[in-house]
Amino acid sequence: MTAAAEKAPPDGTREEVGRARRRKEDARLITGRTQWTDNIQLPGTLHVAFLRSPLAHARIQQVDTAPARGLPGVVAVYSGADFAAEQGSLPCAWPVSDDLVVPDHPPMAVNEVRYVGEAVACVVATDRYKAADALAAIEVDYEPLPAVLDMNEALADGADKVHEAGNKAFTWTFAGGDIDAAFRDAPVVIHRTYVQQRLIPSAMEPRAVVATTDGDTCTLYSATQIPHVLRVMLALTTGIPEHRLRVIAPDVGGGFGSKLQVTAEEVLLLLMTRRLGRPVKWTESRSEGNLTVHHGRDQIQRVKLAADRDGRVRGLSVDLLADMGAYLMLVTPGVPLLGAFMYNGIYKMDAYDFRCTGVFTTKMPTDAYRGAGRPEATYAIERVMDELAAELGIDPIDVRRRNWIAHEEFPYTTIAGLTYDSGHYEAATDRATALFGYADLRAEQARRRQSRDPVQLGIGVSTYTEMCGLAPSRILGSLRYGAGGWEHAEVRMLPTGKVEVVTGSSAHGQGHETAWSQIVADSLGVPFEDVSVLHGDTAVAPKGMDTYGSRSLTIGGMAVLRACEKVKDKARHIAAHLLEASAEDVEYTGGSVRVRGTGAGRTIQENALAVFTAHDLPDGVEPRLDAQATFDPENFSFPHGTHLCAVEVDTETGMSRIRSYVAVDDVGKVVNPLIVEGQVHGGLAQGIGQALFEEAVHDADGNLLTTTLADYLVPSAADLPDFITDRTETPAVSNPLGVKGVGEAGTIASTPAVVNAIVDALRPYGVNDVRMPCSPERVWRALNGGAS
Amino acid sequence: MARITVNVDGIRFEEEVEPRLLLVHLLRDRLGKTGTPIGCDTSNCGACTVLLDGKSAKSCAVLAVQADGCDIATVEGLAAGGRRHPVQTAFHEEHALQCGYCTPGMIMAAIDLLRTDPDPSDEAIREGLEGNLCRCTGYQNIVRAVRRAASIDGPVNGEQAAAREVPA
Ligand code: FES
Ligand code: FES
Numbered sequence: 036m037t038a039a040a041e042k043a044p045p046d047g048t049r050e051e052v053g054r055a056r057r058r059k060e061d062a063r064l065i066t067g068r069t070q071w072t073d074n075i076q077l078p079g080t081l082h083v084a085f086l087r088s089p090l091a092h093a094r095i096q097q098v099d100t101a102p103a104r105g106l107p108g109v110v111a112v113y114s115g116a117d118f119a120a121e122q123g124s125l126p127c128a129w130p131v132s133d134d135l136v137v138p139d140h141p142p143m144a145v146n147e148v149r150y151v152g153e154a155v156a157c158v159v160a161t162d163r164y165k166a167a168d169a170l171a172a173i174e175v176d177y178e179p180l181p182a183v184l185d186m187n188e189a190l191a192d193g194a195d196k197v198h199e200a201g202n203k204a205f206t207w208t209f210a211g212g213d214i215d216a217a218f219r220d221a222p223v224v225i226h227r228t229y230v231q232q233r234l235i236p237s238a239m240e241p242r243a244v245v246a247t248t249d250g251d252t253c254t255l256y257s258a259t260q261i262p263h264v265l266r267v268m269l270a271l272t273t274g275i276p277e278h279r280l281r282v283i284a285p286d287v288g289g290g291f292g293s294k295l296q297v298t299a300e301e302v303l304l305l306l307m308t309r310r311l312g313r314p315v316k317w318t319e320s321r322s323e324g325n326l327t328v329h330h331g332r333d334q335i336q337r338v339k340l341a342a343d344r345d346g347r348v349r350g351l352s353v354d355l356l357a358d359m360g361a362y363l364m365l366v367t368p369g370v371p372l373l374g375a376f377m378y379n380g381i382y383k384m385d386a387y388d389f390r391c392t393g394v395f396t397t398k399m400p401t402d403a404y405r406g407a408g409r410p411e412a413t414y415a416i417e418r419v420m421d422e423l424a425a426e427l428g429i430d431p432i433d434v435r436r437r438n439w440i441a442h443e444e445f446p447y448t449t450i451a452g453l454t455y456d457s458g459h460y461e462a463a464t465d466r467a468t469a470l471f472g473y474a475d476l477r478a479e480q481a482r483r484r485q486s487r488d489p490v491q492l493g494i495g496v497s498t499y500t501e502m503c504g505l506a507p508s509r510i511l512g513s514l515r516y517g518a519g520g521w522e523h524a525e526v527r528m529l530p531t532g533k534v535e536v537v538t539g540s541s542a543h544g545q546g547h548e549t550a551w552s553q554i555v556a557d558s559l560g561v562p563f564e565d566v567s568v569l570h571g572d573t574a575v576a577p578k579g580m581d582t583y584g585s586r587s588l589t590i591g592g593m594a595v596l597r598a599c600e601k602v603k604d605k606a607r608h609i610a611a612h613l614l615e616a617s618a619e620d621v622e623y624t625g626g627s628v629r630v631r632g633t634g635a636g637r638t639i640q641e642n643a644l645a646v647f648t649a650h651d652l653p654d655g656v657e658p659r660l661d662a663q664a665t666f667d668p669e670n671f672s673f674p675h676g677t678h679l680c681a682v683e684v685d686t687e688t689g690m691s692r693i694r695s696y697v698a699v700d701d702v703g704k705v706v707n708p709l710i711v712e713g714q715v716h717g718g719l720a721q722g723i724g725q726a727l728f729e730e731a732v733h734d735a736d737g738n739l740l741t742t743t744l745a746d747y748l749v750p751s752a753a754d755l756p757d758f759i760t761d762r763t764e765t766p767a768v769s770n771p772l773g774v775k776g777v778g779e780a781g782t783i784a785s786t787p788a789v790v791n792a793i794v795d796a797l798r799p800y801g802v803n804d805v806r807m808p809c810s811p812e813r814v815w816r817a818l819n820g821g822a823s
Numbered sequence: 824m825a826r827i828t829v830n831v832d833g834i835r836f837e838e839e840v841e842p843r844l845l846l847v848h849l850l851r852d853r854l855g856k857t858g859t860p861i862g863c864d865t866s867n868c869g870a871c872t873v874l875l876d877g878k879s880a881k882s883c884a885v886l887a888v889q890a891d892g893c894d895i896a897t898v899e900g901l902a903a904g905g906r907r908h909p910v911q912t913a914f915h916e917e918h919a920l921q922c923g924y925c926t927p928g929m930i931m932a933a934i935d936l937l938r939t940d941p942d943p944s945d946e947a948i949r950e951g952l953e954g955n956l957c958r959c960t961g962y963q964n965i966v967r968a969v970r971r972a973a974s975i976d977g978p979v980n981g982e983q984a985a986a987r988e989v990p991a
Binding site: 546 | 857955
C-alpha cells in the first residue's frame with residue numbers, strides 16, 4: 036500500500052496538513068486551459084528565429100544579413116554587432132573564488148562562437164514559418180578554431196584555448212581533519228574514477244519567451260523557474276530600470292533546474308521589443324533546446340577512500356574536474372561546489388579533502404540540473420562504499436551501518452562542516468530492507484551465481500542524504516553567492532472572508548497552490564477551498580527568490596506560515612476590541628477569536644468584514660487584515676533515505692532490467708503525501724535515466740549528436756518499473772513545520788542504487804564499474820574485458 | 824494555399840492553409856486551440872496527441888491539409904458538456920500529472936488505448952503509452968490513472984468523446 040492511499044481523506048474533520056489532497060492546479064491542466072508562454076498571442080506579435088553556430092569554435096569573419104531583409108514577412112534581421120552596444124554580458128551570480136575567470140558572454144555572439152548552437156543572428160517576421168525560412172538567407176563566414184572537448188586535454192600544457200585567459204575557470208578546495216593521517220598506514224585504500232556524463236534536463240515544455248512594451252514599461256513572459264531573480268538580473272544586464280520591468284512566469288511545464296537561468300533569448304527579446312515597439316515571441320524547438328538549454332552534470336570524479344579492515348572509514352579525498360562548458364552562466368561554477376559538502380554522505384570519518392577544478396570547453400555551458408552537485412557527490416560516495424564492502428567481503432548495508440551517524444548522535448556536525456539537525460538512518464534502512472525482501476533476494480542472487488545463470492541478479496544499495504532548503508542567506512554569503520536564500524509571502528483576508536496568498540516561490544509542477552492552501556487552512560482555520568494562491572508575476576508577487584534546490588516548502592511554506600501567524604495576531608487584537616475583552620483574554624482557535632472561558636467569539640471571516648467596513652476598529656489600527664513575512668532559514672534541511680534496487684542483467688546481451696525498486700525516504704513532516712510520492716516517482720525516473728539511458732554525446736568536432744528525443748533517451752513508461760515507496764518521518768528540527776524538502780531526493784538516491792545493482796550482478800565476472808549510462812553495449816563490453 | 828474544412832471539438836472551421844502547415848500549428852496558432860501543446864520536432868514526445876476521426880494521432884506529424892474533412896477531438900472538448908471525461912477525472916484522482924505539459928497528449932493517448940483495449944494490464948498501458956513522454960511523474964500514477972479509468976462504469980472511454988463530436 037502506498038503512502039498516498041493510506042492517507043486518503045475519509046472525511047472533512049482531519050487537519051489539512053498531512054492529507055492527500057487532490058491538487059487545485061489540475062483543473063486547468065487536465066482540460067487544456069493552461070496558460071503556457073507559447074499560448075500567449077498578443078495583438079501584432081512578431082516571431083523571432085535564431086541562426087545558430089554550426090561550429091563548436093570559430094571566429095566570426097562576417098555576418099551578411101542583407102539577403103534576408105527583403106524576404107516575405109521579414110520585419111528585421113539582426114546580427115550580434117547590432118546588439119553589441121547594449122546587450123551586455125549574461126550574468127554569473129556565483130563568483131566562487133578569487134581566481135575565477137568570468138569570460139564575457141554576449142547574448143548574441145559578436146566576434147567568436149564557442150559552442151554549437153550559440154546564436155549569431157536572428158530574424159523577426161510576421162509568423163514563425165517565415166522567420167525560420169529567412170534564416171537560410173543569412174550568410175555567415177566563419178574561420179574555424181580548434182574545438183576543446185576533453186577536460187584533461189584542456190588542462191594540459193599547450194592546449195588549444197577556449198578563452199584568452201585559458202581553460203581553467205577556477206580551483207576551489209575544502210579540507211576537514213588531517214587527511215594525511217587518515218591515509219597514512221590505512222589498511223584499505225580504494226581509488227576510483229567515476230564519470231558523471233553530461234545530461235540534458237529535457238523539461239517537456241520547451242523554453243518560450245514573449246516580450247512586449249508600452250513604450251514605458253517592458254513585460255517579459257518566460258517559461259522560467261525564477262521570475263524574481265530574472266527581473267533583477269535582466270535589469271542589471273540590459274539597463275532597463277527594474278521598476279519598469281515586469282516578469283511573468285505563466286504556467287511553466289517543468290524545469291528541473293534548466294529554467295533556473297538568465298538566457299540569451301530573454302535578453303535579446305527585450306532588446307528587440309524595445310527597438311521595434313511591438314510584441315516579439317520566440318519558442319524553441321526541441322532540437323534547438325537540446326543544443327542551447329544549459330546541460331547538467333559532466334564531471335570527472337577521482338575518489339580515494341581510506342578505511343580500516345573492519346570497514347570503518349578513515350578518510351575521503353575527492354579530486355573533481357567540472358566541465359563549465361564555454362561560459363559561466365547563472366550558477367555554473369557553484370553547482371559542483373554544492374556537492375562539496377555532501378561527498379561524506381551520512382558517514383562519520385576523520386578527514387575529508389575536496390578539490391574542484393572548473394574547466395572551460397567548447398560545449399554548451401552546464402548549470403543546475405535536478406540535484407545540482409548533490410547527485411554527483413552521492414553517486415561517488417555510495418558507489419565507493421559498495422567497493423569498500425566488496426573489498427572487505429562485508430554486506431554493503433553492514434558497511435554503511437558501521438559508518439553512519441547513529442540516530443542518537445543528532446544533531447551532528449559532519450567532517451564537511453554541516454550540522455545535520457535530524458535523521459534516522461536505521462529506521463529507513465530497516466523499513467527498506469523489509470519491503471524489499473533483502474535476505475530473500477540475496478539468497479536468490481547466491482543461487483544464480485552458483486548455477487551460473489546467464490541472467491544474474493544484482494542488488495544495489497543507496498543510503499543518501501542531501502542538503503535542501505537553499506539556503507541560509509549568511510551561508511550563501513560566505514560561499515560568495517550573489518543573492519540571499521530567504522522567501523517571501525503575503526496572506527490577505529478578503530472582505531468576504533476568503534483568503535489570498537501571495538508567494539514568492541514560483542511553482543512549475545510542484546503543486547504549491549494545493550500545499551500552501553493546506554498550510555493556510557490549518558493555520559487560520561479556514562476551509563481549504565477558500566484559499567487561493569497567487570505567484571509567478573512580479574507585479575502580483577513582487578518579492579521572491581523562486582523555486583529550486585528543494586526550497587519551496589522549507590522556506591516558502593514557512594514564510595506563508597509566518598504570515599498567517601501575523602494575520603492571527605491582528606485578528607486577535609481587533610476581535611478583542613470588538614468583544615470588549617482585553618487582548619490577553621482572547622485566543623485564536625479553530626478559525627475564531629474567542630474570549631477564554633466564555634462562549635463569545637468572532638470568526639476570522641467576521642473579523643475580515645469588520646476590518647473592511649472599518650466602522651469600529653481599535654485606535655491606530657489600519658483597516659487591513661493581511662500580513663507579509665519573509666523567512667530566512669538558519670540551517671539547511673537534510674532529507675535522507677534508503678533505496679534498494681534489484682536488477683537482472685543478461686550477461687549474454689548486456690541488457691539490464693530493473694526488477695524491483697524500493698524507496699524509503701525521510702522528508703520529515705509531510706504536507707501532502709500525494710505530492711510527495713509524485714515527487715519521489717519523478718525523481719527516481721530521472722535518476723534512473725542517468726544510470727541507464729541518458730547522455731549528451733558530442734562528435735570529435737564538438738557537434739551534439741543527441742539533439743532529438745529519438746537520440747537523447749528520456750525514459751518512457753515502458754522503460755521504467757513500478758516503484759515501491761514508503762516513508763519514515765523524522766521531523767526536521769530546523770523549522771517549525773518539521774519539513775525537509777523532497778524535490779530532488781529521488782534523483783539523488785536512485786542513480787547509485789541502480790549502478791550499484793548492475794555492478795553487484797557483474798562482480799563474479801571481475802567487473803567493478805560500468806560507466807553511465809549503463810547501456811547494454813557498455814555492460815557487454817565490461818563483461819568482455821573491453822573498456823566500458 | 825489550400826482550402827480545408829475541419830471539425831474541431833464539434834465546431835466546424837474552413838481555413839486557407841499553406842500546404843506545409845502542421846495540424847498542431849493550425850490548432851494552436853490559427854484556431855486558438857492552445858490546449859494541445861508541442862514538446863518536440865521529431866514526433867517523439869506525444870504532447871500534441873489528438874484524436875483524428877476517433878484515433879489518436881500526433882498532430883505535429885500531420886499536415887493540416889491531411890486533416891481536411893476530419894473530426895478532431897482535443898483535450899479541450901472532452902469536458903464540453905461540463906462533465907469531465909473519466910480519464911480526466913482519473914488523472915486528477917491519481918495525481919497523474921505535475922507540470923501538466925504532457926497531460927493533454929497523455930489523456931488523449933489513454934482514451935485511444937482504452938478504446939482498443941478496455942481492460943489493459945499495467946504492462947499494456949506502459950507499452951501503449953510509450954510514445955508519450957513525461958518528465959515529471961515517473962509514469963506510475965499515469966498507469967494507475969489509466970487503470971482507474973478503465974474500471975469506471977459508464978460510457979466506454981473514447982466513444983464518449985466521439986459521441987460529442989458534431990458530424991461534418
Ligand atoms: S510535439 Fe508532436 S510528438 Fe512531440
Ligand atoms: S507532468 Fe510534467 S511532463 Fe508530464
